[in-house]
Amino acid sequence: MPHPLLKSTLLILAGGSLLTGVLLAQENRETAAPDAQSSTEQTPKAEPPKWVQVERRALGSNTTVGGTVIPLEEITFTAQMPGNVDLIAGSEGDFFRKGAVLAELDAAALRAQRQAALAAITNAQAAYRNAEVQYQREREDPSPRQGGNMMSQMMPMPFFGGDKETGVARSATLHQYGTQIEQAQGALVAAQAQLREIDAKLEDTKSIAPFDGYITHKHVNAGDTVQPGQPLLGFANMDRLQLQADVPTRLSAPLQPGFVTRVRLDDPAQTVVAARVAQVFPMADPTRHTVRVKLDLQENAPAKAGMYAEMLIPQPDVGQGSAPVIPVAALVYRGGLPMVYVLDDQDRPRLHLLRLGEQYGDTVTVLTGLRGGERILIEPAEVKPN
Structure with missing residues (x-):
């Protein structure tokens, strides 16, 4: 069994060692704190922007x-008449050859007008032929005078002085048939001109590529209603x-x-x-x-x-x-x-x-x-x- 004095001495030594360890740990923490602070302070800052004087x-x-x-080569197609857009051939970037139809308006009303113009031409041609036949018949076989009696027709014309009257009446009749021919010609020319006008409008309903190229802008879509002058498509040759x-x-x-x-x-x-x-x-x-x-x-x-x-x-x-x-x-x-x-x-x-x-x-x-x-x-x- 250890002596009481020796036991007290061991306790004192152990306590001193423990105190010394605590003091050393505290000193190490105090020493490490400035290092941590200095490492934080040494974080690199953003470099200032570089500049130079002109x-x-x-x-x-x-x-x-x-x-x-x-x-x-660049072109913008515009509507030439009011109507609904019936066809848009593609979108921006699509390529088309020369002559391709790029856009088209609804032309049902114009096609109906064209049929009416064709019918007018047929009627005018018939009237012209009829007027020519009447004119030729009058020249070759004069019609008898209207209102004449049997006596005047049976007796020689010079006896009654009818040569002059017959000549005047015949001239008037020929002039009448000639006028009918001219009127029929005028009606035929007018109907033909109307047909050409309708055909031109039908051409205006289509936007046809004048050269090989690409659609650059599409301003409308199929089904849209447009007015004259409104842009439809942009088309260009990128070559x-x-x-x-x-x-x-x-x-x-x-x-x-x-x-x-x-x-x-x-x-x-x-x-x-x-x-x-x-x-x-x-x-x-x-x-x-x-x-x-x-x-x-x-x-x-x-x-x-x-x-x-x-x-x-x-x-x-x-x-x-x-x-x-x-x-x-x-x-x-x-x-x-x-x-x-x-x-x-x-x-x-x-x-x-x-x-x-x-x-x-x-x-x-x-x-x-x-x-x-x-x-x-x-x-x-x-x-x-x-």
Whole structure:
């Protein structure tokens, strides 16, 4: 059995060890707390947006102007008369050959009118033949005078002085039959003209494809009631495309029919194709002071109708001063139009619409939209180019 003094000593030592363990655990927690706090404070923050200041450089010898790709052949069919739509051949994107019926109005009433016109022609022809027969009979076998007696018919005409009267009556009768022939001819011509008019209206009830192409817009459906002038369908040939652009008058001098230039398409590869000036409108827009120009794109160009594209216009005068130059990476696109985010005094980004000039490597000149000295965002995270 242990001595009482030894037992007390063991208890004291055990208590001291327990107290020491508690103090060490508390000290470890206090030491770990600052570390946890420091690790929280070291969480990486979002990087501030990258920006660059716009510089001005001398203009190059080329300028670009934006435009829209359009079909060379395009037509909109409209209703030529009131009625109900009887047929719509297809929907947007459907292809049809030349001569195909794309839309048709109900023509039951016109067909009934055509039958009536044919009947009128038959009656007029019969009346004309009858008038001719009567006229020929009167010429070859004059009819006896009406109201004459047996004596006058049996006695020689000169005795009664009947030669003159017979000649006048015969002339009147021939004139009467001749008039009937002319009236029958007039009625026949009128009936034939009415038939041609009805046939023309029957043709107007059908919208026939004038060339191979696709339906681009469908404005009505079968069963709809339309009025004259109301659009029915849009139809276009997508095999031959043009670029239509409104060029500022100061840049339009080199553009003449037959002039060949380059066009940059708004596709992922920014494809550049050749284009020939096909038409230059003779009058400038009095409001925008621009001239409309159409260019034929080269065959098999990877373009679509409605696509945004840029025309490269060479400028003979290279001493036009300077223009803002920005990195291509700063551009964003909205609806195919080039824009850039500009930081204001409170570092808030604002979208600015641009008109771009020539691109040199990874930079591009700005014709309108910037003056130089602005701060623009580079590769803004919240914006993705179209």
